[in-house]
Amino acid sequence: AKPAILISRKIFPDVVEHLRQHFEVDHNDTDGVLAPAQLIERLQGKVGALTTGSERIDGAIVQAAPSLRIVANIAVGYNNFDVPALSSAGVLATNTPDVLTETTADFGFALLMATARRLTESEHFLRAGQWNRWALDMFAGAEVHGSTLGILGMGRIGQAIARRGALGFGMKVIYHNRSRLDAATEAECKASYVDKATLLREADHLILVLPYSKESHHAIGAAEIAQMKSSATLVNIARGGIVDDAALAKALKERRIAAAGLDVFEGEPSVHPDLLTVPNIVLTPHIASATIQTRRAMAMLAADNVIDYLTTGKPRTPLNADIIGKGART
Ligand code: GLV
Ligand code: GLV
Numbered sequence: 001a002k003p004a005i006l007i008s009r010k011i012f013p014d015v016v017e018h019l020r021q022h023f024e025v026d027h028n029d030t031d032g033v034l035a036p037a038q039l040i041e042r043l044q045g046k047v048g049a050l051t052t053g054s055e056r057i058d059g060a061i062v063q064a065a066p067s068l069r070i071v072a073n074i075a076v077g078y079n080n081f082d083v084p085a086l087s088s089a090g091v092l093a094t095n096t097p098d099v100l101t102e103t104t105a106d107f108g109f110a111l112l113m114a115t116a117r118r119l120t121e122s123e124h125f126l127r128a129g130q131w132n133r134w135a136l137d138m139f140a141g142a143e144v145h146g147s148t149l150g151i152l153g154m155g156r157i158g159q160a161i162a163r164r165g166a167l168g169f170g171m172k173v174i175y176h177n178r179s180r181l182d183a184a185t186e187a188e189c190k191a192s193y194v195d196k197a198t199l200l201r202e203a204d205h206l207i208l209v210l211p212y213s214k215e216s217h218h219a220i221g222a223a224e225i226a227q228m229k230s231s232a233t234l235v236n237i238a239r240g241g242i243v244d245d246a247a248l249a250k251a252l253k254e255r256r257i258a259a260a261g262l263d264v265f266e267g268e269p270s271v272h273p274d275l276l277t278v279p280n281i282v283l284t285p286h287i288a289s290a291t292i293q294t295r296r297a298m299a300m301l302a303a304d305n306v307i308d309y310l311t312t313g314k315p316r317t318p319l320n321a322d323i324i325g326k327g328a329r330t
Pocket of ligand 1: 053074075076077078100289
């Protein structure tokens with residue numbers, strides 16, 4: 001019999017077929033999110049699993065699933081994984097970098113522009129039948145071209161956003177990151193490194209593209225928002241919890257900054273109720289990588305990680321490759 005794997009959520013049928021060539025596939029195609037106890041039950045006898053950000057995979061899960069050798073996240077972010085615990089248990093972890101970089105950067109720009117130019121706020125006004133005459137200052141927003149774009153977190157996606165801003169919109173691009181880019185990369189994306197205080201103070205539009213961790217928890221809270229321009233916009237396409245959503249809602253109500261665009265939320269899919277009542281905000285349900293091509297490419301890369309690791313021992317995009325041959329389950 002073929003070895004068995006679990007796919008935790010509904011994914012594209014062609015990706016499931018690709019996996020079926022190698023494995024018995026248990027596919028949660030009802031698409032309900034499996035609670036930890038259900039997940040453990042479904043992982044019994046499975047050598048691999050494809051998961052999403054909706055499932056938390058920690059030491060307790062992998063210890064209760066002793067046959068599991070690889071967990072392949074269908075996401076670039078992997079804060080839903082306890083990677084050190086997976087490594088200790090000998091379970092390989094993979095994510096989906098690169099395939100979503102440009103698509104996610106496109107969305108970051110879409111959200112930035114929608115926020116700066118008050119796209120959804122004005123659409124709601126029109127749909128509500130409130131548009132009875134044109135006015136010179138109606139929904140006047142903030143300039144995007146030629147303004148200063150601040151990027152917090154300068155990985156692949158941050159760099160792709162920088163190129164869009166500098167080359168497409170003539171923006172001055174400044175960034176802050178744990179580590180500074182090398183000079184050639186800075187020159188290629190026309191971005192200048194600044195400290196965090198300068199980034200907050202000088203950005204007309206601040207976009208967050210850093211991974212979530214204990215260190216980045218509430219990287220943007222009341223104190224940081226207070227340092228921003230009152231005309232600034234803030235965009236979060238990274239992870240919920242990087243922004244203190246309650247502090248942001250308060251700041252938007254008090255017009256301490258002009259507007260915000262959020263694709264990710266603390267405790268999503270719940271959204272802080274105060275965010276839902278402020279007008280100067282654009283809210284989307286964690287869709288930054290959501291094009292048909294890219295979501296399929298992410299699922300296919302996760303599938304290929306499982307296939308390659310279990311058939312050749314060589315995963316494509318591992319997070320803890322150091323365990324291979326040194327404690328990895330066999
Ligand atoms: C989506 O948020 C991802 O991490 O890919
Ligand atoms: C995230 O890891 C990125 O690709 O920027």
